[in-house]
Amino acid sequence: MSSTITSVADPARFLRRLGEILPPARVLAGPAQLAAYESDGLTAFRTAPLAVAVPETQAEVIALVRLCHAEKIPFVARGSGTSLSGGSTPVAGGLVITLNRLNRILRVDPAQRLAVVEPGVINTAVTLAVASYGLHYAPDPSSQSICTIGGNVAFNSGGAHCLKYGMTSNHVLGLKAVLASGEVVEFGSASREQLGPDWCGLFVGNEGLFGIALEITLQLLPRAEVFHTVLAGYRTLEQAGDAVSAIIASGLLPGAIEIMDALALEAASAAVHAEYPPGCEAVLIVELEGPREVVAAQRPQLDALIAASGPVEARPARDATERAAIWKGRKSAFSAVGRLSPDFIVQDGVVPRRRLGEALRRIAEMSRAAGIRCANVFHAGDGNLHPLILYNGTEPGALERAEILAGKILHMCVEMGGSITGEHGVGLEKRDYLATMFNADELDCLHRLRDAFDPLGLANPGKMFPDGTAPALAQHGLHPLEKAGLISRE
Amino acid sequence: MNAPLTPSTLAELAAAVRSAPRVLAIGARTKPRLSAVAPEVTLISTLGLNGITEYQPDEFTFTALAGTPLREIAATLAERGQYLPFDPYLLHAGATIGGTLAAGLSGPGRFRFGGLRDFILGVRFVDGTGRLLRLGGKVVKNAAGFDVPKFFVGSLGRFGVFGELTFKVFPRPAATLTLRLPVADANAATQILTAAAGARWEIDALDLLPSADAVALRLAGPAAALPLLAAEILTRFPGDILAAATAEALWADLRELRWTFTDGPLLKLALTPAQLPALATTVRTHAGRLHVTAGGNAALVSLPAPIASLGLPALTLRGPGPLWLDAPTSPAIAAAVKTALDPHNRFPSLAA
Numbered sequence: 001m002s003s004t005i006t007s008v009a010d011p012a013r014f015l016r017r018l019g020e021i022l023p024p025a026r027v028l029a030g031p032a033q034l035a036a037y038e039s040d041g042l043t044a045f046r047t048a049p050l051a052v053a054v055p056e057t058q059a060e061v062i063a064l065v066r067l068c069h070a071e072k073i074p075f076v077a078r079g080s081g082t083s084l085s086g087g088s089t090p091v092a093g094g095l096v097i098t099l100n101r102l103n104r105i106l107r108v109d110p111a112q113r114l115a116v117v118e119p120g121v122i123n124t125a126v127t128l129a130v131a132s133y134g135l136h137y138a139p140d141p142s143s144q145s146i147c148t149i150g151g152n153v154a155f156n157s158g159g160a161h162c163l164k165y166g167m168t169s170n171h172v173l174g175l176k177a178v179l180a181s182g183e184v185v186e187f188g189s190a191s192r193e194q195l196g197p198d199w200c201g202l203f204v205g206n207e208g209l210f211g212i213a214l215e216i217t218l219q220l221l222p223r224a225e226v227f228h229t230v231l232a233g234y235r236t237l238e239q240a241g242d243a244v245s246a247i248i249a250s251g252l253l254p255g256a257i258e259i260m261d262a263l264a265l266e267a268a269s270a271a272v273h274a275e276y277p278p279g280c281e282a283v284l285i286v287e288l289e290g291p292r293e294v295v296a297a298q299r300p301q302l303d304a305l306i307a308a309s310g311p312v313e314a315r316p317a318r319d320a321t322e323r324a325a326i327w328k329g330r331k332s333a334f335s336a337v338g339r340l341s342p343d344f345i346v347q348d349g350v351v352p353r354r355r356l357g358e359a360l361r362r363i364a365e366m367s368r369a370a371g372i373r374c375a376n377v378f379h380a381g382d383g384n385l386h387p388l389i390l391y392n393g394t395e396p397g398a399l400e401r402a403e404i405l406a407g408k409i410l411h412m413c414v415e416m417g418g419s420i421t422g423e424h425g426v427g428l429e430k431r432d433y434l435a436t437m438f439n440a441d442e443l444d445c446l447h448r449l450r451d452a453f454d455p456l457g458l459a460n461p462g463k464m465f466p467d468g469t470a471p472a473l474a475q476h477g478l479h480p481l482e483k484a485g486l487i488s489r490e
Numbered sequence: 491m492n493a494p495l496t497p498s499t500l501a502e503l504a505a506a507v508r509s510a511p512r513v514l515a516i517g518a519r520t521k522p523r524l525s526a527v528a529p530e531v532t533l534i535s536t537l538g539l540n541g542i543t544e545y546q547p548d549e550f551t552f553t554a555l556a557g558t559p560l561r562e563i564a565a566t567l568a569e570r571g572q573y574l575p576f577d578p579y580l581l582h583a584g585a586t587i588g589g590t591l592a593a594g595l596s597g598p599g600r601f602r603f604g605g606l607r608d609f610i611l612g613v614r615f616v617d618g619t620g621r622l623l624r625l626g627g628k629v630v631k632n633a634a635g636f637d638v639p640k641f642f643v644g645s646l647g648r649f650g651v652f653g654e655l656t657f658k659v660f661p662r663p664a665a666t667l668t669l670r671l672p673v674a675d676a677n678a679a680t681q682i683l684t685a686a687a688g689a690r691w692e693i694d695a696l697d698l699l700p701s702a703d704a705v706a707l708r709l710a711g712p713a714a715a716l717p718l719l720a721a722e723i724l725t726r727f728p729g730d731i732l733a734a735a736t737a738e739a740l741w742a743d744l745r746e747l748r749w750t751f752t753d754g755p756l757l758k759l760a761l762t763p764a765q766l767p768a769l770a771t772t773v774r775t776h777a778g779r780l781h782v783t784a785g786g787n788a789a790l791v792s793l794p795a796p797i798a799s800l801g802l803p804a805l806t807l808r809g810p811g812p813l814w815l816d817a818p819t820s821p822a823i824a825a826a827v828k829t830a831l832d833p834h835n836r837f838p839s840l841a842a
């Protein structure tokens with residue numbers, strides 16, 4: 001049923017042929033060179049690949065994938081390696097194909113509001129390139145200053161604005177890819193409409209199991225003219241949750257609805273010197289956006305709803321600086337929590353929004369019972385939890401205990417009718433939980449689809465599906481980029 | 491051709507698929523060309539699979555059986571101040587939610603927040619081996635497994651029979667206001683479509699009317715804001731604000747395809763605004779009618795008689811003529827995916 005590599009590959013011959021595609025400077029095979037690629041944002045997993053290839057052109061990527069196919073060598077596409085689920089962890093004996101040098105913005109069409117980019121383009125670079133036209137690229141994962149569009153496409157990444165604007169998939173109009181079989185395909189077009197099945201939609205979110213995206217056509221949106229951002233503190237998480245329900249029921253459609261719990265608040269106030277209303281178990285952040293006339297009309301409605309929801313204090317941002325400060329506190333919360341603890345795991349299960357309060361209560365109970373602290377910062381608007389499980393990796397067994405708690409939280413999400421992942425992907429980390437969402441027939445169907453794209457099982461094997469061999473879980477601390485303070489987890 | 495099978499439960503639907511070597515699902519057949527297949531194909535009507543099985547207004551989601559008429563869904567959502575932002579066609583003709591997904595038909599309102607693909611969350615379907623499967627999810631955000639529900643948009647029933655679908659919905663805007671902006675020709679229309687789509691106004695719908703002499707621009711949002719936005723728009727593009735009843739009739743006529751020829755082919759196209767002038771010329775040459783929607787990204791063409799080409803790929807929804815004009819070439823992966831979902835070719839091919 002599952003794809004496995006049957007015939008024995010010949011690594012020496014493979015490396016020789018690799019040298020015919022790329023100059024020696026762009027084939028990394030020494031242990032020191034490989035070390036930088038051994039893990040991704042989920043540092044608990046680590047594997048050394050056979051080699052790392054650094055292509056600079058689409059033709060080179062195509063040649064590499066076809067070589068892997070001919071030689072039956074597995075490969076893993078890699079953007080910036082910020083996956084939080086182990087998605088870009090190398091495969092032992094396989095090739096890592098890093099796409100950072102395919103970082104050209106090939107075309108911007110302001111009239112049709114689209115950009116055609118190579119996969120190694122950094123998420124924020126798209127918005128920077130189109131800002132002068134009053135446009136922006138909507139999906140905004142908090143790793144956006146470092147993660148690539150190719151990685152976003154593979155994981156269907158989200159951000160703080162998914163309720164209104166959707167995920168990466170909702171913004172990909174077309175793409176060109178080399179499939180694991182070596183076939184080069186073009187899906188979609190420059191139009192926002194399509195004829196026939198949605199091939200782009202199927203490709204986005206494939207977690208690197210179908211092949212490598214070479215060129216992506218992204219839709220752009222006019223930048224929102226004005227914002228109205230409110231921060232409100234509540235005595236209890238329940239009250240914050242009730243406020244979310246009231247906003248949802250009111251008919252407003254905010255761009256973002258986020259909640260931070262007490263532990264996250266404590267960390268954020270220490271890290272960025274944000275001052276939150278005192279004595280609060282939860283802080284809610286709600287943001288309206290749109291034309292000034294629309295926001296002006298909706299603003300009193302939102303303010304009245306929040307006033308009626310019993311906050312300790314509600315603070316609307318009076319200007320752009322105050323808005324930026326609210327978001328800075330929110331976006332830094334996770335790295336800030338990281339300072340409370342040497343190590344942490346981020347989960348991203350989803351529960352039905354109306355059961356958020358119950359989910360948080362149960363997470364608190366489970367975390368108390370396990371004796372493990374857990375902070376919560378989450379996308380309340382779409383029920384996407386981000387429990388941050390704190391542990392000390394130098395304590396024997398601590399990582400394993402943290403993983404057990406993480407697993408219990410995932411089971412709870414599924415049991416409540418939600419999902420094991422809202423935006424970080426299944427990857428290596430959650431592959432054993434895929435079967436909690438899908439039965440054997442459904443998994444078989446997903447396997448068949450994977451086999452259609454990748455008959456030899458060479459593209460990122462061992463990810464998403466509960467099969468193949470996994471590298472051992474080991475303690476390795478923060479991502480190197482986080483240690484350098486370049487990125488933080490959201 | 492025998493009478494269609496009429497399962498009334500999902501288990502019966504799976505049994506119906508297994509009961510014959512060649513099958514195809516049909517809904518209300520508002521887009522009959524899409525299911526006009528060889529006589530040996532057994533048709534499975536989903537009209538017995540009717541009803542909303544779950545509706546959670548506070549989740550912005552609902553789940554309905556595939557044969558549920560859109561009209562019923564729209565009415566249920568409206569009771570709670572919500573709507574289908576992809577704005578489907580043929581509500582009153584009886585179109586079903588399953589047929590709409592399979593046909594991939596989103597209406598004018600898809601301009602603002604996207605089409606069917608942007609609102610489908612999950613699907614229970616019967617694959618070509620007769621297994622009832624559930625893929626995707628029931629919550630507004632889910633990244634587990636491949637996004638097969640999205641793939642099914644526009645799949646014409648050729649990859650699986652839907653039994654039950656879960657969609658995301660949005661709160662219905664408090665008010666709408668429609669402007670009629672006269673245009674001299676398709677070039678002028680393209681200019682308005684392009685400029686308005688890039689502006690700050692958050693437009694709800696932006697269409698070139700079948701009369702070909704005006705662009706219809708719909709705003710949706712708080713009642714107090716709309717006249718202010720409209721006033722600014724009218725300083726950029728001359729035109730009028732339509733009375734509420736006139737606007738309602740205009741959009742209802744478009745939604746129900748009342749502008750089309752009754753007997754000739756009705757085709758759907760995907761395009762960009764830049765391709766509009768050439769398409770308009772071709773349609774006029776053949777004495778046809780054209781409704782351009784989604785800011786110039788989608789079009790419906792109604793012709794008095796079949797023709798060979800419109801210069802762009804087109805899908806025949808209704809009336810005579812081949813299913814595809816200038817069919818896009820099918821990559822090898824398309825055949826492989828078809829085999830994955832339908833190994834015995836129980837469903838017709840996309841080409842027929």
Ligand SMILES: Cc1cc2nc3c(=O)[nH]c(=O)nc-3n(C[C@H](O)[C@H](O)[C@H](O)COP(=O)(O)OP(=O)(O)OC[C@H]3O[C@@H](n4cnc5c(N)ncnc54)[C@H](O)[C@@H]3O)c2cc1C
Nearest residue numbers: 079080081082083087142148150151154158208213488489
């Ligand atoms: C601090 C931090 C904050 C984060 N915040 C968010 C957030 O808010 N929302 C969110 O959704 N995620 C978030 N993430 C997760 C991560 O950033 C995203 O998953 C991101 O999309 C990964 O991009 P990348 O370029 O780093 O890809 P990588 O980690 O290099 O790769 C991710 C996956 O994509 C595949 N891949 C990469 N490029 C291609 C390609 N061209 N073609 C095919 N497959 C490819 C890889 O094989 C792998 O499976 C965060 C991560 C960190 C470390």
Ligand SMILES: Cc1cc2nc3c(=O)[nH]c(=O)nc-3n(C[C@H](O)[C@H](O)[C@H](O)COP(=O)(O)OP(=O)(O)OC[C@H]3O[C@@H](n4cnc5c(N)ncnc54)[C@H](O)[C@@H]3O)c2cc1C
Nearest residue numbers: 517518519520521524556584585586588589592646647652
């Ligand atoms: C007497 C009568 C006259 C009518 N006249 C007209 C008319 O003149 N103009 C008009 O527009 N409408 C008309 N209608 C309405 C119209 O025929 C039906 O509403 C229409 O068939 C609805 O079909 P549908 O939209 O549900 O999809 P269909 O047209 O039935 O199917 C569209 C596509 O979706 C596929 N499909 C359908 N259901 C599923 C499923 N569950 N899973 C997978 N694939 C599926 C089909 O195979 C097909 O490819 C008339 C109806 C009747 C009864």
